[in-house]
Amino acid sequence: MTTAVTQPDMTREEVDLPTLPQGIGHLTRGWGVFVAIALAVVGFGTYAFMYQQSEGEIVTGLRNVGTMGGAPWGLYVAFLVYFVGVSFAGITIAALIRLFNLQALRPLARMAELLTVVSLVLASIAILADLGQPLRGIVNLFRYARPQSPFFGTFVLVISGYLFASLVYLYLGSRRDAAIMARESTRLQGLHSFVAAGYTDTPAERDRHERATFWLALAILPMLIVAHSTLGFVFGLQIGRPGWFSALQAPAFVVLAGVSGIGLLIVLAAVVRSVCDERDTLDEYVFAWLGRFLAVLTIAYLYFVLTELLTSTYAAGGREADVTDAILTGRYAWIFWGSTILFVVSLAGLLTQLLTKRWNIGTLVAIGIAVNLAAIGKRFLIVVPSQTDGMLLPYETGSYTPTWVEYGVVLGLIALGALAIAVFMKLIPIVELPEEVEADAS
Amino acid sequence: MRRRTLTLLCLLTGLGLIVVSYFFLTAPWGSDRVGNSNPRLEYAPLLTVLGVILTFASAVVYELLPDKDKSGEP
Numbered sequence: 001m002t003t004a005v006t007q008p009d010m011t012r013e014e015v016d017l018p019t020l021p022q023g024i025g026h027l028t029r030g031w032g033v034f035v036a037i038a039l040a041v042v043g044f045g046t047y048a049f050m051y052q053q054s055e056g057e058i059v060t061g062l063r064n065v066g067t068m069g070g071a072p073w074g075l076y077v078a079f080l081v082y083f084v085g086v087s088f089a090g091i092t093i094a095a096l097i098r099l100f101n102l103q104a105l106r107p108l109a110r111m112a113e114l115l116t117v118v119s120l121v122l123a124s125i126a127i128l129a130d131l132g133q134p135l136r137g138i139v140n141l142f143r144y145a146r147p148q149s150p151f152f153g154t155f156v157l158v159i160s161g162y163l164f165a166s167l168v169y170l171y172l173g174s175r176r177d178a179a180i181m182a183r184e185s186t187r188l189q190g191l192h193s194f195v196a197a198g199y200t201d202t203p204a205e206r207d208r209h210e211r212a213t214f215w216l217a218l219a220i221l222p223m224l225i226v227a228h229s230t231l232g233f234v235f236g237l238q239i240g241r242p243g244w245f246s247a248l249q250a251p252a253f254v255v256l257a258g259v260s261g262i263g264l265l266i267v268l269a270a271v272v273r274s275v276c277d278e279r280d281t282l283d284e285y286v287f288a289w290l291g292r293f294l295a296v297l298t299i300a301y302l303y304f305v306l307t308e309l310l311t312s313t314y315a316a317g318g319r320e321a322d323v324t325d326a327i328l329t330g331r332y333a334w335i336f337w338g339s340t341i342l343f344v345v346s347l348a349g350l351l352t353q354l355l356t357k358r359w360n361i362g363t364l365v366a367i368g369i370a371v372n373l374a375a376i377g378k379r380f381l382i383v384v385p386s387q388t389d390g391m392l393l394p395y396e397t398g399s400y401t402p403t404w405v406e407y408g409v410v411l412g413l414i415a416l417g418a419l420a421i422a423v424f425m426k427l428i429p430i431v432e433l434p435e436e437v438e439a440d441a442s
Numbered sequence: 443m444r445r446r447t448l449t450l451l452c453l454l455t456g457l458g459l460i461v462v463s464y465f466f467l468t469a470p471w472g473s474d475r476v477g478n479s480n481p482r483l484e485y486a487p488l489l490t491v492l493g494v495i496l497t498f499a500s501a502v503v504y505e506l507l508p509d510k511d512k513s514g515e516p
Contacts, residue, residue: 148471156490
């Protein structure tokens with residue numbers, strides 16, 4: 001049992017305060033340094049965003065298609081798609097664990113839910129950064145959005161429904177652990193009591209929680225498929241944009257979302273395992289399960305890539321062929337081949353471990369990072385080349401190069417996500433507390 | 443009983459808001475005619491969002507509503 005209530009190596013608690021599991025409320029020097037760095041990067045991102053708001057989008061690399069020879073959707077939209085993708089795997093894993101009662105994977109549930117909430121918040125900020133007038137965008141979405149537009153599905157289902165559902169899921173799941181920790185007299189007792197909201201862990205409350213989360217999971221699963229598909233339709237339904245108009249966009253979006261999300265979940269689980277000393281609960285079985293799931297999704301995604309490439313190189317003509325050329329042999333080739341190599345090498349690593357039945361967590365973390373870098377590259381390729389090279393009107397080929405402002409905002413968003421997870425880890429157990437801890441605490 | 447009633451009320455209100463606002467208050471489904479561009483009621487999409495939020499909030503109502511006698515029975 002690694003999540004013991006007493007941890008003798010912590011000096012502050014030895015004096016008078018009880019020690020909470022998983023280092024809750026215990027601010028270490030390493031954590032402080034991490035938070036300071038993350039805050040600095042968030043500050044830089046905020047400065048970049050404010051600079052963009054003050055000077056206009058002229059300080060970014062974003063330009064109109066055709067007349068200005070650029071791309072109005074660039075890094076922000078690529079990362080919007082990436083963040084929404086990451087959220088997919090988190091809530092999928094959490095819902096599957098509840099629906100199929102996968103007890104061995106329960107330690108993953110809360111961090112998966114947290115990953116979903118954080119990445120959805122980052123996605124909504126990313127799209128706001130893309131708008132020249134963010135406030136106008138928010139107001140007009142609620143005022144005029146048309147239900148037959150994929151944007152309606154994306155923003156109503158993803159940003160409101162999906163985010164709210166995930167928040168509810170995360171909150172209801174955290175009440176039990178908050179109630180357990182609220183029994184201890186610590187500086188966080190008030191917060192834990194507030195989160196617990198009267199929860200006392202009676203059999204009736206447990207039954208109710210099981211029922212509520214089961215139905216929530218059941219409602220979330222179809223909704224998230226619809227939500228991710230509509231994001232794919234934002235691109236896939238645009239008949240006038242070669243490279244985007246494809247029936248494969250929606251399913252490929254869902255599958256790549258799974259790849260990037262599972263990859264990031266592996267990285268987060270490894271960090272939690274190390275930082276919170278959860279080696280017993282987040283054991284090799286958990287990582288092997290994630291590794292197998294990631295291998296299946298990566299194979300499926302590579303199949304989609306191959307199918308798309310065969311179609312676009314075999315029979316495509318005109319601008320469709322121009323986009324494919326730009327991606328395969330032109331100025332975007334290094335991103336395409338770099339991403340593909342990362343996917344293939346990652347798959348080879350996963351299959352090797354699968355066949356030998358020997359899972360190495362360090363290797364899995366490297367694979368998790370690699371597939372995420374590859375996914376970011378693929379998201380960029382989905383968004384940008386069709387705008388610069390896929391025009392049906394007789395314009396010159398355009399170009400897009402992100403500026404420091406865009407890199408700053410995106411880095412700030414990533415740091416904000418890391419910061420949110422780091423702070424959460426110090427407030428609420430990121431791994432569900434086992435029964436024994438509850439017994440000890442009471 | 444009170445728990446179930448309030449949960450159902452929240453759930454049905456949410457679902458009702460979604461259906462009514464989505465199908466009857468936002469811009470009508472159909473071709474891209476100008477007449478189909480604007481919502482029939484301004485801020486109808488906001489009602490859809492509120493409906494989605496209410497629907498999922500019913501889970502919170504179901505779990506958070508205190509027991510009358512604190513014995514754990516609904």
